[in-house]
Amino acid sequence: MHVAMIGTGYVGLVSGACFADFGHTVTCIDKDAGKIERLKAGGIPIYEPGLDLLVASNVKAGRLFFSTDAAEAVKDADAVFIAVGTPSRRGDGHADLSYVHAAAEEIAGLLDGFTVVVTKSTVPVGTGDEIEAIIKETRPDADVAVVSNPEFLREGAAIEDFKRPDRVVVGTQDERAKAVMRELYRPLYLNETPILFTSRRTSELIKYAANAFLAMKITFINEVADLCEAVGADVQQVARGIGLDGRIGGKFLNAGPGYGGSCFPKDTLALVRTARAAGSPVELIETTVKVNDARKKAMAAKVSRAVAGDLAGKTVGVLGLTFKPNTDDMRDAPALDIVPALQAQGAKVQAFDPEGHEAQTMLTGVDFKANPYDVAEGADVLVIITEWDQFRALDLDRIKLLMNKPVLVDLRNIYKPEDMQARGFLYTSVGRA
The missing domain is CATH 3.40.50.720 (NAD(P)-binding Rossmann-like Domain)
Structure with missing residues (x-):
């Protein structure tokens, strides 16, 4: 299949390279000309173990391309992924969707034939509705299905997470879109990866709920760590003792200085x-x-x-x-x-x-x-x-x-x-x- 990936940040570059490694033809698009030239020259703008080799091998195989011009890639694409940043908005903490909205408007003018537009960026519930409205307003004749497909990539282990995920979540009720998404992720069926089809809003909320739960788990063990110091217990043994309970699990129970990162x-x-x-x-x-x-x-x-x-x-x-x-x-x-x-x-x-x-x-x-x-x-x-x-x-x-x-x-x-x-x-x- 042909894929256009809008955005070559962490999510877009990793996802694009992995889809290319699945055998699809992928064009990663970014307005930053310097970044695109660097990628074309074999440079990687982020540090992620194994990403440089993955990108190089798929470029050499003729499956992965980089461009500042979205026109041809979107026109030929079976699926167009939006993988731009959604930073916290200054002043109120809401997700800044300006890049997402701009990408949707640009995509709309370039669509040709039935296309699945997929939100890979982490976005609040209802953003898919906004993207669909922008596309329809810009191109009333567009034959498009807007799908939510959140990423669950851990920095430092992103390639493994993409290729051997716990699950793939797809938010759509359009049967044509489901068929496209199944084909994109078909290599994962060999690993019997669960692919969960939901409504679009449910998919959007799954991403936020998952990250919030993990953040809460980290914060919980950090507060327990403080209690351990006060009463003379060992937080690592406490974490192991509760983590062996299958209902709790041992991951994200490492006490430390608090969570950070992009998510x-x-x-x-x-x-x-x-x-x-x-x-x-x-x-x-x-x-x-x-x-x-x-x-x-x-x-x-x-x-x-x-x-x-x-x-x-x-x-x-x-x-x-x-x-x-x-x-x-x-x-x-x-x-x-x-x-x-x-x-x-x-x-x-x-x-x-x-x-x-x-x-x-x-x-x-x-x-x-x-x-x-x-x-x-x-x-x-x-x-x-x-x-x-x-x-x-x-x-x-x-x-x-x-x-x-x-x-x-x-x-x-x-x-x-x-x-x-x-x-x-x-x-x-x-x-x-």
């Missing part, structure tokens, strides 16, 4: 706004947003307590800045709250992240280093914010010698307290003695 912060906030507008507030999610925001800011206090409550004039080494490992995404990363809070208490911050290059434009007054050992040199306290694999096997004896004082605050619990104590570190973790 959970904006999607929980957008769901709160949508629910309030509908007169049906989601108070659990509202509390989740509030607690998570406060938690990220509170992590600086944990670092301060590790050095007797005084950070003034001290050097803090920070390991990890991106919101999670295996991505370069800095959106709503806990580090963006923690680092300024440390600086506000008078600390000098030196930091390293393997892929968090964007942090250098988002954090001021930070001395960015080339590796973890440069970060440790001269530090009064070392803080692990992001659990990159290379931080799990540090030469701790070397780290200890480089630091002014062997104080380590592990906000991801990647080391064992007894091991750190045996090595002579003053060690603080989350939800453990």
Whole structure:
């Protein structure tokens, strides 16, 4: 089948490359000419493990193309995917749908014959209706079915998630559209992947509800971690004990500095706004947003307590800045709250992240280093914010010698307290003695 993918951001580029790898002919379209030229030259604008090889192999095979001109690709397409950004709107937290609406209007003028227009972007309930209205107003004669097909990609594992998903959700009641979507995802039938067909509005809500539930699960275990510290329990054992219950499951029960990234912060906030507008507030999610925001800011206090409550004039080494490992995404990363809070208490911050290059434009007054050992040199306290694999096997004896004082605050619990104590570190973790 022929696919046009509007938007070459994280979702659009990964989805386009994976559809091409399924055997479809895909053209990824973006108005950013520089990005398109970079993609044509073999460059990848985001960091996602394996994406560079996947893109290169499908370009070489003649199945994946890049363009700034949507006309030909949309005209020939069986399905046109809208995969543009939907950031939180300034001032009120609602999802900004201006890019989605602009894409719908552009697509409408280019359609030729029956076409399925698929919303891949995360959008509030009812957005499909708006897209359909825009297309019909622009092209009353358009033979089109507007479908919701939300993505469930984890940054750092997106290719695996696309090719071996837990489920595929498709929101449409149009039989022709169902046939097109079945054909697009036909390779997944070999893995017996459940494909759930629902109404369009139900599909849109499934995406928000899924992300909100996972965000709530993270926030729950973080609050339990605080309780563990207060009563002398171990949050990791608590998480394992409840996670073995099949009704709960062990995923997203890792205590830490709070959730961040491109999805959970904006999607929980957008769901709160949508629910309030509908007169049906989601108070659990509202509390989740509030607690998570406060938690990220509170992590600086944990670092301060590790050095007797005084950070003034001290050097803090920070390991990890991106919101999670295996991505370069800095959106709503806990580090963006923690680092300024440390600086506000008078600390000098030196930091390293393997892929968090964007942090250098988002954090001021930070001395960015080339590796973890440069970060440790001269530090009064070392803080692990992001659990990159290379931080799990540090030469701790070397780290200890480089630091002014062997104080380590592990906000991801990647080391064992007894091991750190045996090595002579003053060690603080989350939800453990």
